[in-house]
Amino acid sequence: MSVTIEVPIPDDLIPLLEQKARSAGLPRDEYIRVLISRELRGPRPLDEVLNEFRQEVTASGLSDAELTELFGNARDDARAS
Structure with a gap:
């Protein structure tokens, strides 16, 4: 009901x-409904946010080494700019 x-x-x-x-x-x-919902419910638990990321990583087929390299490259790029 709304x-x-x-x-x-x-x-x-x-x-x-x-x-x-x-x-x-x-x-x-x-x-507007999304904004109100976020404000009233507060931030999502970190584990819930990370769970989405974990599922995407699993679905991508990236290995731990590839993921580490990906994050390392992103970190290095961010520091360089």
């Missing part, structure tokens, strides 16, 4: 809201 709530948003924020929603690939109303 409830519709009407909230006035200042005109100067509308373009930024539209841009952020587009960047997220979401319709404006869905983007």
Whole structure:
């Protein structure tokens, strides 16, 4: 079940809201729901965030050595810039 709530948003924020929603690939109303949900629920537990990453790494087929090299290269690139 959901409830519709009407909230006035200042005109100067509308373009930024539209841009952020587009960047997220979401319709404006869905983007606003995501923002409210994140704010009310707080940050996700680190293990939950890392679990998604672990699944992606497993699906990629990268070995531990390849993953270590990938992170090492990214670190070196970040330090160089």
